[in-house]
Amino acid sequence: MCETNQDFPHFMLKEIHQQPAAIQTCLSTYWNPQSQTIQLPPFPFSSFPHEIHILASGTSRHASLIAQFWLEQLAHIPTRVRSGSEFLEAPLPLTANTLTIGVTQSGETADTLQALEFEHHRRNQAAPEFHPHLLGITNQATSSLADRVDTVIPTLAGTEVGVAATKTFTTQLVVFYLLALKLAEQRQCLNHDRTLQAIAVLHQLPAKIQQVLQQADRIQAIAEQLVNTRHCIVLGRGINQAIALEAALKLKETTYLHAEGYAAGEFMHGPIALLDEQIPIIAIAPADNTQANLLANIHKAKSHGSPIIGIVTRDDGTNTAELFETQIILPTVEEMLSPLLTVIPLQLLAYHIAVLRGLNVDRPRNITKTLA
Numbered sequence: 001m002c003e004t005n006q007d008f009p010h011f012m013l014k015e016i017h018q019q020p021a022a023i024q025t026c027l028s029t030y031w032n033p034q035s036q037t038i039q040l041p042p043f044p045f046s047s048f049p050h051e052i053h054i055l056a057s058g059t060s061r062h063a064s065l066i067a068q069f070w071l072e073q074l075a076h077i078p079t080r081v082r083s084g085s086e087f088l089e090a091p092l093p094l095t096a097n098t099l100t101i102g103v104t105q106s107g108e109t110a111d112t113l114q115a116l117e118f119e120h121h122r123r124n125q126a127a128p129e130f131h132p133h134l135l136g137i138t139n140q141a142t143s144s145l146a147d148r149v150d151t152v153i154p155t156l157a158g159t160e161v162g163v164a165a166t167k168t169f170t171t172q173l174v175v176f177y178l179l180a181l182k183l184a185e186q187r188q189c190l191n192h193d194r195t196l197q198a199i200a201v202l203h204q205l206p207a208k209i210q211q212v213l214q215q216a217d218r219i220q221a222i223a224e225q226l227v228n229t230r231h232c233i234v235l236g237r238g239i240n241q242a243i244a245l246e247a248a249l250k251l252k253e254t255t256y257l258h259a260e261g262y263a264a265g266e267f268m269h270g271p272i273a274l275l276d277e278q279i280p281i282i283a284i285a286p287a288d289n290t291q292a293n294l295l296a297n298i299h300k301a302k303s304h305g306s307p308i309i310g311i312v313t314r315d316d317g318t319n320t321a322e323l324f325e326t327q328i329i330l331p332t333v334e335e336m337l338s339p340l341l342t343v344i345p346l347q348l349l350a351y352h353i354a355v356l357r358g359l360n361v362d363r364p365r366n367i368t369k370t371l372a
C-alpha cells in the first residue's frame with residue numbers, strides 16, 4: 001500500500017480532512033470557468049432521460065438518496081433508488097428512455113455490479129425505447145463497474161484506505177449535484193444565471209467544511225460523553241434524512257454502537273417508545289424549511305428524557321440552545337447543499353468514539369474494502 005497516513009493517527013481522520021481538497025479537485029475538473037459550463041464525460045443519451053434509476057449499496061446508496069432529491073427537485077426527472085442487493089429479487093418496472101446509474105466508490109461491489117448486469121441484459125432484450133443507457137459514478141475509473149457501463153464519471157477523491165467511506169461520499173455528492181444542475185439546465189428547469197449562482201455556492205463549500213473541521217476538539221468532547229453509550233438515534237428531515245441513515249451507518253460500522261437513523265416524523269410512529277434517558281438523540285437541524293417540524297418532533301422526544309445533541313446552523317434566528325444539551329454549530333448553507341456540511345461532524349463523531357473505545361477505526365471487524 002503506497003498511501004501513508006502522515007500527520008494523522010488514522011487514515012479515516014486523514015480522509016475526513018482531505019474532503020475540502022477532494023471537492024475542490026472535483027469542481028476544478030468538472031466546471032470550466034472560461035466557458036462557464038459543467039463538463040462531465042459524454043453522456044450516454046442523445047437528449048435527456050425521462051426517468052433515472054440508481055443502483056448502489058451502503059454509503060453510496062445514501063449519496064444516491066440525496067441525488068434523488070436533487071434530480072427530482074432541480075431537474076424534475078422522476079428518480080428511483082434501489083439497493084443493489086434488492087434489485088434482482090424486485091426489479092423496478094421497465095420504463096422507456098431511462099438512465100440507469102450504478103454508484104460504487106470501489107467499482108467492485110458485487111451486489112451493485114450484478115444489479116447493473118441484470119438491467120443491461122433485461123433492457124437489451126426489450127424494444128429499442130427500453131434499451132440500456134448505463135452511467136457509472138465511481139472513485140475507480142478503471143474497475144469492473146467501468147467495464148459494464150457506457151460512461152464513467154470518476155469522483156476523483158484519491159485513494160480511500162479507511163473502510164469507512166468519507167471523502168468518496170462527499171465527492172459522489174458533488175458529482176451528482178453537477179449532474180442534476182446540467183440536466184436541469186438542459187431541460188430548461190434552471191436558467192444559466194441560476195446555475196452560475198448554484199456553482200458559486202458549491203465553490204464556497206471547501207472553506208465551510210474547513211470551518212467544521214476546525215471544531216474537532218469540540219466534537220471529540222461530545223464523543224467522550226457518548227463513549228459508553230449503547231444505543232443512539234439520529235434524526236433528520238427532508239434532504240437530511242439520508243444523512244441520518246449515513247451517520248447511523250458510520251456509527252455502527254466504526255464504533256459498534258447500535259445506532260438507528262430515522263426520518264424524524266416517521267420516528268414518532270412507534271420507535272419513539274424506545275426512548276429513555278440512556279438513549280441520546282442526534283438531531284440534524286440546520287435552518288431550512290424542515291426545521292420547525294423537526295424541532296417539534298425533538299420537543300416530543302425530549303419529554304421522554306433523551307439527551308439531545310443538535311447539529312444546527314449559525315445565527316439562524318431560532319433559539320435551539322434550550323432544546324439541545326449540546327450543539328454543533330455549522331456555517332450557514334443553502335438547504336440543497338446542507339448534507340455536504342451536516343455529514344462532517346457526524347463522520348468525526350463516529351471516528352472519535354471508535355478511537356476512544358480503542359477500536360481499529362480503519363479496519364472495523366467483519367468488513368473488507370476493495371482497493372485498486
Ligand code: M6R
Nearest residue numbers: 058059060104105106109164165
Ligand atoms: O464500494 P461501494 O461504494 O460500492 O461500497 C458499498 C458499501 O459496501 C460501502 O459504502 C460501505 O457501506 C462502507 N464501508 C460505508 O462506510
